[in-house]
Amino acid sequence: MIKVLKPGFYTSVQDAGRTGYRDMGVPVSGAMDLFSATLANRLLNNDDNAAVLETTMTGPDLEFTEPTHIVVTGAEMQPAVNDAKIPYNRVIKINSGDVLSFGKLQRGFRAYLGIKDGFKTEKVLGSRSLYIPVTQTARIVEGNTLPYQPYEGDIENLIEIKIDNEFLFDTHIEVFPGPEYELLPEADKERIRTATFTVSPQNNRMAYQLKEQLLPNDFGIITSATLPGTVQLTPSGKMIVLMKDCQTTGGYPRILQLTEKSVSVLGQKKVGDTIDIRLRG
Template sequence: MVKVLKTGLYSTIQDLGRYGYQDYGVPYSGVMDIYSASMANILLGNDKHAAVIEMTMTGPALEFSCDTSICISGADMSPKLNGLPIKLNKQIPIKRGDLVSFGKLISGFRAYLAVLGGFKTEKIMNSYSMYSGITKQAILLKNCNLSIDDSLKSLEKKHAAIKMVNTHFDIKNIEVFKGPEFQKLSKEQQSLLFSQDFTISKENNRMAYQLAEPLENSLEPIITSSVLPGTVQLTPSGKLIVLMRDCQTTGGYPRILQLKESAINIMAQKFTGHVIHFDLIIG
């Protein structure tokens, strides 16, 4: 078991998502940054679908009641084991009674803690991903206990660590494809989309990121149609909304762009005030 002593700002259990239920209006959910979460699982030898803790801006404090191994990847939130700093992207042996905590955010926005064998919390519709209305818990709660497979032995201690690609956290370029309604934009609107920078507004969460700079819009709403994580919608008021992992499954705003999968991962590490630039993928 792992006991949550402190929750952090917004911590949840996530895996790669809940697929096959979108016809019923169930969001995909899953980790916001698949690249970082996968790195943590790979370094532990876990299945890529193993559930992890996703942490946003600040991390929790966790007490382990068994021997195991962990790996932390993604944002640097100054992780510590029993008060001493530990490295990211490295196998960390854990002993019964150990305390893992986090401090100052150094880089990125979301971090991932994987445990040997994955977290074994409530599984609904073939996924452990927490989502309000689907799972009993939408976020980690103080003093809750998270099940893990305590029969798995701690991995042999290794000193090697993998260095993450820095551009994943630093780059502002977001690669996109043309969306279904892109051609309805004027040539001027199309040009503006790719010539100016956009700023992440304070309205950003697992459902969607709103951009601060408006794009003048005279398009009519569309018939409610399918949307996906990474869909960029244009509202009647000119707001650009980038849908993220917990987004709805349908929408009535024009879908003018679609983020490349790797671009969703990059976007997930941005927060209020960060600047992005759309790069159109040709062909």
């Protein structure tokens, strides 16, 4: 198992998400940057849905009590084993008693720790993703233990494979027109196509708000289905991008829909980072 010595700012167990329960109001949850979580699992020859640790802004200190293999992907947080820096996107062998730590955030916002065969925490409604009130906690805390299956075998050496994840740190966000996109006046459509938008301090796993606003409006719709990546427009003109822990329905117009790839890109953005919207379709 892993002993949590320090939990980091916000570290949680996540997998590909909780599906099949949206009709009961249960969010999908899962990794904010699904690309990086999946990459970690594939490098370890895991199932894509194996549980990983998602770390936000600052990483945890973790002690391993059994041998295994790990991979760190996503944001660059200077990971180290026993104070010796380790590379990103590479399989690292872990021995009993080894301690994984993280340094200063250099790029991105969320890093992912994959472990051979995935973390074996409790499944609730078919997923290990932490989300209150479905699970008892939303994040790990100091003193927690995280179970995993010890592994002493060998994993195929993939060190020569070049992995291109630079798109995660780009500013481009690809979107499709949402169901209510045509309600927008031409001035707002032009602003979406040409303006630069800034991540506001109001951002978390539920939603990202953008600092710059569109025109005030009196649009009204019947409460309708929403998804991670749905961009809602409030009457004041504020744009809210729903993320992995978002509600399943909403009453604000759905003006845009991010691609899954762009949800990963936005999940690597922090307060003050800028994005530009690229409309498709």
